[in-house]
Amino acid sequence: MKLKEIVELIDGTIFNKNPNLAIEIKGGCGADLMSDVLASVQPEAILLTGLCNPQVVRTAQMADVRAIIFVRGKQPSNDTIELAEQEELPLITSPYGMFELCGRLFQAGLPSLETDMQQTRND
Amino acid sequence: MTSLQELHGRRGRVITDKNAQEITRVEELAYDLKISDVMSPELHVVTPEMSMADLLEILRDAQISGTPVVDSGKMVGIVSLEDLIRSMRENELASPIKKYMTSSVIAARSYDPVVEAIEMITKHHVGRLPVIDENEKLVGIITKGDITRGVLNALQKDYQEEEIRRYRASHLFEDIISDRTSLILRYRIKVGDIIHGGNASSNIKRALLRLGANPQIARRCGIAIYEAEMNLIIHTLDGGMIRVEIEPHRILMQAIDNGPGIDDIEKAMQAGYSTATEEIRELGFGAGMGLINIQRCVDKMTLDSVPGKGTKLDMKIYLQPEESFRESS
Numbered sequence: 001m002k003l004k005e006i007v008e009l010i011d012g013t014i015f016n017k018n019p020n021l022a023i024e025i026k027g028g029c030g031a032d033l034m035s036d037v038l039a040s041v042q043p044e045a046i047l048l049t050g051l052c053n054p055q056v057v058r059t060a061q062m063a064d065v066r067a068i069i070f071v072r073g074k075q076p077s078n079d080t081i082e083l084a085e086q087e088e089l090p091l092i093t094s095p096y097g098m099f100e101l102c103g104r105l106f107q108a109g110l111p112s113l114e115t116d117m118q119q120t121r122n123d
Numbered sequence: 124m125t126s127l128q129e130l131h132g133r134r135g136r137v138i139t140d141k142n143a144q145e146i147t148r149v150e151e152l153a154y155d156l157k158i159s160d161v162m163s164p165e166l167h168v169v170t171p172e173m174s175m176a177d178l179l180e181i182l183r184d185a186q187i188s189g190t191p192v193v194d195s196g197k198m199v200g201i202v203s204l205e206d207l208i209r210s211m212r213e214n215e216l217a218s219p220i221k222k223y224m225t226s227s228v229i230a231a232r233s234y235d236p237v238v239e240a241i242e243m244i245t246k247h248h249v250g251r252l253p254v255i256d257e258n259e260k261l262v263g264i265i266t267k268g269d270i271t272r273g274v275l276n277a278l279q280k281d282y283q284e285e286e287i288r289r290y291r292a293s294h295l296f297e298d299i300i301s302d303r304t305s306l307i308l309r310y311r312i313k314v315g316d317i318i319h320g321g322n323a324s325s326n327i328k329r330a331l332l333r334l335g336a337n338p339q340i341a342r343r344c345g346i347a348i349y350e351a352e353m354n355l356i357i358h359t360l361d362g363g364m365i366r367v368e369i370e371p372h373r374i375l376m377q378a379i380d381n382g383p384g385i386d387d388i389e390k391a392m393q394a395g396y397s398t399a400t401e402e403i404r405e406l407g408f409g410a411g412m413g414l415i416n417i418q419r420c421v422d423k424m425t426l427d428s429v430p431g432k433g434t435k436l437d438m439k440i441y442l443q444p445e446e447s448f449r450e451s452s
Contacts, residue, residue, distance in 0.1 A: 018155060033404075034353075035412035038346045039419070043338075051407040055353075058321025059407075062328065062345035064338070079318060087325075 001025050001110050003067055003090060006046060009104050010069065010094040015081050019090040025066055027113030030102050034059040041065060045113035048101050052076040057083045057091075067091075071098045150238075152277050153270075158240050159233040161273025162254045162263035168193045169202065171221035175210040178202060178220055191253040191261055192224045198253055198261050200224035230255045233262050237273065240265050293335035296371045306334075306369040312355040312378075314362040317406060323365050324349035327376075334369060340440060344374055347420040347438050350413040351378035354436075357403050359383070376421075376438040384430040392418075392426075 189203030310323035363380030399409025
């Protein structure tokens with residue numbers, strides 16, 4: 001799914017100056033603990049999170065996450081936006097909560113890119 | 124901040140979901156580049172009262188095929204070589220330009236992406252567009268040739284910057300001859316410096332990609348070293364050191380600190396076990412998955428820790444099968 005479609009589905013607002021909305025997002029991952037993200041997410045996902053500090057950008061970068069959605073209208077700090085601009089990572093905020101957002105995207109056909117604990121252990 | 128509505132207005136029209144899959148770097152550039160980046164700022168302006176013969180001189184001298192018509196600072200039309208030919212055919216070279224110019228002028232805005240100009244040129248079947256700024260002032264002209272040149276220049280610049288870095292780095296090991304070549308990267312990690320947490324890891328991942336590591340290897344290294352870097356920031360007494368030794372056959376990443384050391388390594392290796400404070404957890408860390416993540420990402424993890432002394436974490440990723448070389452360390 002294109003990032004543009006996702007932004008539409010969630011009534012998103014983008015923080016970047018020149019975001020590339022044409023990038024392809026393969027699936028989603030929702031988590032507030034960064035180790036959970038690093039443990040479970042597969043490449044080219046979009047991350048839904050309530051965490052707004054710069055670490056969320058670094059985590060995304062390490063895990064090849066393509067874009068970040070902040071839930072419940074959360075506003076990332078300036079440090080976070082600056083780092084995201086530097087790393088060319090789109091940051092989006094949506095007024096909806098985590099459950100609603102996961103539901104909307106899943107229903108629209110965006111699959112989960114989270115590996116479950118069973119798979120994580122067997123890896 | 125850019126709202127989707129704005130993006131729609133400016134960009135949504137050209138790329139549909141159907142063709143979005145085929146977007147190339149050139150098309151991306153059509154969005155990235157501003158009209159002001161590629162337009163010709165030099166303007167040869169004519170007035171409506173000048174004759175078509177004057178226009179002929181100007182077009183010939185400047186070697187251009189058309190120009191905007193300006194009356195007391197305001198753009199009132201555009202006149203091209205075609206209009207000139209028409210006037211010549213009618214033997215009307217002495218007539219004023221206003222008789223032959225096109226007066227309903229569409230203009231591109233200097234701050235819009237180049238794709239807007241491409242769309243206007245295609246839609247209105249015109250060869251050139253005058254460019255106006257925020258104050259509706261005429262600032263230049265844009266033709267298909269300007270767009271092609273602008274995109275080619277940007278492509279070349281793009282390509283050169285990263286490719287040259289990558290090319291130089293990826294040949295490092297081939298160009299230097301020794302019995303065993305390795306590249307060592309060192310990073311000093313400050314305790315409590317959460318805000319810069321991940322900077323070292325980010326640089327390590329970038330270095331590996333430039334050295335030609337495939338994206339999966341770079342990702343595994345990135346995740347492992349990021350967890351280790353955050354551990355140094357969160358759990359140590361006075362920070363620590365990250366050392367990465369890169370060799371053609373393997374990558375060794377080490378996180379070394381001077382304490383406090385881990386009391387119970389077995390417990391530390393359990394999923395979900397964490398000694399992180401509530402504050403750290405609020406920042407999104409301390410899920411008790413760090414060491415497990417590291418173990419999952421690397422081929423060999425060795426954790427040595429002495430309470431009161433310090434911890435040394437070795438993480439190895441093999442780039443060639445282990446049997447094909449002999450570990451000397």
